[in-house]
Amino acid sequence: MRLEPSALLCCLFLSPGVGLAANKTVYGLNEYVKLKDLDLEVAAKLDTGAKTASLSARDIRRFKRDDETWVQFYLAIDEAHEYPIERPLARISKIKRRAGDYDPDEEKTYTARPVIEMTVCMGQALRTIEVNLTDRSAFQYPLLIGSEALKRFSALVDPGLKYAAGKPGCITDANPGE
Incomplete structure (x- = not known):
């Protein structure tokens, strides 16, 4: 069976994956x-294998302010x-x-890290x-953007590209909650 080009094109647009991809932004x-x-x-690494975003920080401490828990830290960026x-x-x-970080004498297989909310601009998107x-000073990129944040940016990541979105150019009154 052979499909006419117009029928093939129609099938492609009706395919669920192609329709969803049309509303995504390609990042490197x-x-x-x-x-x-x-x-x-800062320069960031986009990592679909990581769930959360991580920012390089040092001297992290929790404290109370008005009965709420806050975090104080210094950026661990040159x-x-x-x-x-x-x-x-x-x-x-x-x-x-990771396997190299696991200490069998400690019974925890995880590390507890404080999480904060930040407004970030990548390309033209403000979220x-x-x-x-965590201290990422041993890594090349001080910021890692994981899959949860990538969803908020409606991102498609092409690992063959670098800096595809260019310099951040967000409008300050854009809706960061999208």
């Missing part, structure tokens, strides 16, 4: 991201600010330890995402 393996809350631009940053704690994330705090 690495992208520039503006941390709007901190007025700082060119970053020298002052402490304080944000409300959104939750605690349990990150599965509020959850970011866990």
Whole structure:
């Protein structure tokens, strides 16, 4: 059986995967991201295998303010600010330890990390995402964007591309909650 080109094209557009892909933005393996809350631009790695986003931070401590739990930290980024940053704690994330990080004497197979909300701009999209705090100074990219954040950006990741979205160019009054 041979399909006419117009019938084949029609079948492709009716396919569920193609219809969903039409509303997605293609990003590369690495992208520039503006941390709007901190007025700082960093390079990020987009990782569909990671669930959460991670920001490089050091000297992380929790404290109480007005009966709420907050987090204070310093960015663990070479060119970053020298002052402490304080944000409300959104939750605690349990990150599965890799085989090299697992200590059989400890019974935990996860690491607990504080999570905060941040407004970030990638390409032309401004979104509020959850970011866990951990020291990533041993890694090339201070920010890792995981699958939960990628969903909020309606992202398709092409690992063959780098910086496909260009420099962040968000309009300040755009809706970050989308």
